[in-house]
Amino acid sequence: MAHADLDRLRTISGVKWTRYGPDVLPAWVADMDFDPASEIKDAMKALIDSGDLGYNPDVTDPLIPTWLDWNERNHGWRPPAEECFSLTGTLHGLEIALLHHTEPGDGVVVFSPIYQPFRKGIETNGRRVVDVQLAGPDWRMDPDQFEAALDPGTKAVILCQPHNPLGRVFSAEELKGLADVCERHDLLILNDEIWADVVHEPNQHLSIGKAAPEALHRTVTLAAASKTFNLAGMRCAVAHVGSSAVRPAFANFPAHQMGSPSTIGSLATITAFTQATEWLAEVKRQLLTNMDTIARRVADDMPGVEFHRPEATYLAWLDFSNTKIADDPFNHILTNAGVALDQGSKFGEQATSCARLNFATSDKILNMILDRVAGCLS
């Protein structure tokens, strides 16, 4: 069973366990509580012990081919290597593409509620958020609703597949519908697949590269090992830039201005994709158990709370609308129960009664979190 040790977690300096102080149980930012795979830690330790910390193309060059092998093996899709680039993070790639392809004032579609940095990236760069609400309980992407939201100044759409925070894996039909609308309106698709490898059986990740390959010429796909293998601080990601209009931004941008992942981040990512699959299988078993626990505890101990089992991610989207803390569940739970969830309103203005719970933790810590949340509702 995947292990998360409370004593160890209380000593680490990462933001998840330090932001809210020692009495709070954190279930917010998307880091896991599990110790990373020993294969990854051993590879990193060996590099450090050898003092081999200079420029090292032997370590960094295999990054793209290793990701392509992984993607082909797991997701049945292999784009050409010469269209791929390495980056320090998925948001890094997304914003390079956004800045290159759009002008200040242009509209960029997001499907809300949505991972908040997308909205921030659009707004801080002077672009305009075009908000399309996904409606529960099934949160399907409706092409007609999407198309109706567009105006002539809309130039791009951010697709988050699988979706954070809703945990949806969009179907082939939904992706094809999206691709058709993008074709009709000449929209760039910024396709964030950072969660592609945390999909729960019987669901399967479906890349737009597989479901709608005809849309690849207008797509930039971002991927990483960071969410899947608990490596977010290692700063390493990859991009497939299918759009030939956007590719020059990645290919010709001065290398030092563009930045690149570190040797150690690349090594961690490569080791994850080649050696840590058993670790991942064990973690995914734990996540399935944790979803059962949440479903049971919500049904038994949290009257009025709504939870829909996510198809992907380790994020549970909880709706507190029919409870006494509906006005601001995040702050009620933080103040009265000592649990830091992620605040619904960050994901969209219609989500103030919701909160996101990161359940990538042990049985013990998850039950402590759920005990505290349940106590706050009675």
Ligand SMILES: Cc1ncc(COP(=O)(O)O)c(C=O)c1O
């Ligand atoms: C959907 C999504 N995209 C991007 C990121 C951040 O990725 P990075 O650190 O590679 O920029 C996250 C982090 O949780 C995420 O959930």
